[in-house]
Amino acid sequence: MSVLTKWLESLHVETIITSKCTRARNRKSTCSYCLEQCKHEAIVFKEHLLVIDTNKCTMCGACMIACPLSGIEGLAANRVFEKGSLLFDHTYTPSLKELLIYKKRGMKLIEAGQTLINQEWESVVAEANERLTMLGETEIHITMKSCSEKLSRRALFGNFQTEGKQLAKSLTPASWQMEPDGWKLSKYFPGYQFFSVELNTNDCTLCQACFSLCPEDVFTINETTLQIDNGKCVNCTSCTDICPENAIQIREDLKRKNEREEMFQKKQCESCGQTFNTFQIGTEKCHVCINRDSEWLSPY
Incomplete structure (x- = not known):
């Protein structure tokens, strides 16, 4: 895929919260993974639902990656991959979950350039490698990327965009970002x-x-x-x-x-006569009748 093709591909992609979100299914939901990870206050409440303010969203992908149900679609725009390697970027720190998934999707290396990889990245890579060992997988290695190659990439992409957000979008291969259920750990292990x-x-x-x-x-x-x-x-x-x-x-x-x-045991409710299941040997009423006010009519 050419650089120009990737850039054009990224322009029509927006980050959206889908119907997979637990708050769309349950008004009692307290799930807030995406809200906690968004550093730009781009996720806001609309009644009981969470929505994305596109004027504030930078398409960093933190919310998308954090969602346990892969219920947010879009691009993690500042994640840059090259031949199966994730390029180090000091503007964000990948999560443990993220690295485990990238590894299963074919990532073998993390490449750093002139700037040495920082402590935050080293820590999460070390933690990811501990988990990968427990999961019977090979470790993620960190390697240095040549300065000349890194500078040439910057010069090339600088011709397309002048703003950081647009530049990041131009570097992102959508094939790495938009798999169905792509951010569920259970899918990969x-x-x-x-x-x-x-x-x-x-x-x-x-x-x-x-x-x-x-x-x-x-x-x-x-x-x-x-x-x-x-x-x-x-x-x-x-x-x-x-x-x-x-x-x-x-x-x-x-x-x-x-x-x-x-x-569990199957029993017949002594109040309403309905069959019910219970873990309690001494229980003779179904959960509906136990919680029902004696003055209410039976729902059966």
């Missing part, structure tokens, strides 16, 4: 889990609210068993936000993929 879903069965009423809102199908209910697929969890907060009993906790836990099973 299917044999591993990055989080564990901890369910407190003493508090859980099996109301199944979390099942319906989980976009990754982490929860599966069978005849008398609840299966929890930790490998699918991306910590999007959908389940923890909706659980009325606060019975779910998500914690970081990198290891081989593990599926958890919890046994």
Whole structure:
């Protein structure tokens, strides 16, 4: 792909928050990964939803990369790749998640030029290499890029744009930026889990609210068993936000993929007669009847 083609390609791309966003699915959502990562205050609330102020957005890609559901589309404009190498840029520091994904997408090296790579980059690369070792992957190496080559690139691209934002956009190959679900760690490491879903069965009423809102199908209910697929969890907060009993906790836990099973019982509610599921042996009412005011009409 020529330099001019990449530049023209970038001009029609905008950063947008899609319907995958948990706030579009659940008014109780507290997810704020993108909001926390945006240093330009370009993400704002519109009622309960998050939207991008295009006048402030620099297309740095921080929000897009941070979203656990890959629910933001666009270009990470200041990420520059050359023959599978990520070029060092002191204006940003890549995240751990970002480097792990780039590695699985074919990146082998990080190239630095005249300016030595800074401590922030060294730290995140070191952390990424620790995780890659745990994941059975080879490490990311840092190498020096020749000064003459770096200067010639600057001179070439300087002819296209005069502003930093437009220059960064011209350097960005969209093929690295716009894969469907491209920022989900679970997509790249299917044999591993990055989080564990901890369910407190003493508090859980099996109301199944979390099942319906989980976009990754982490929860599966069978005849008398609840299966929890930790490998699918991306910590999007959908389940923890909706659980009325606060019975779910998500914690970081990198290891081989593990599926958890919890046994439950099927019973008939003594109040409404409906069949319900419960972890509690002594429970004789469904969660609806337990929480229903005795003066209310039964919903059944």
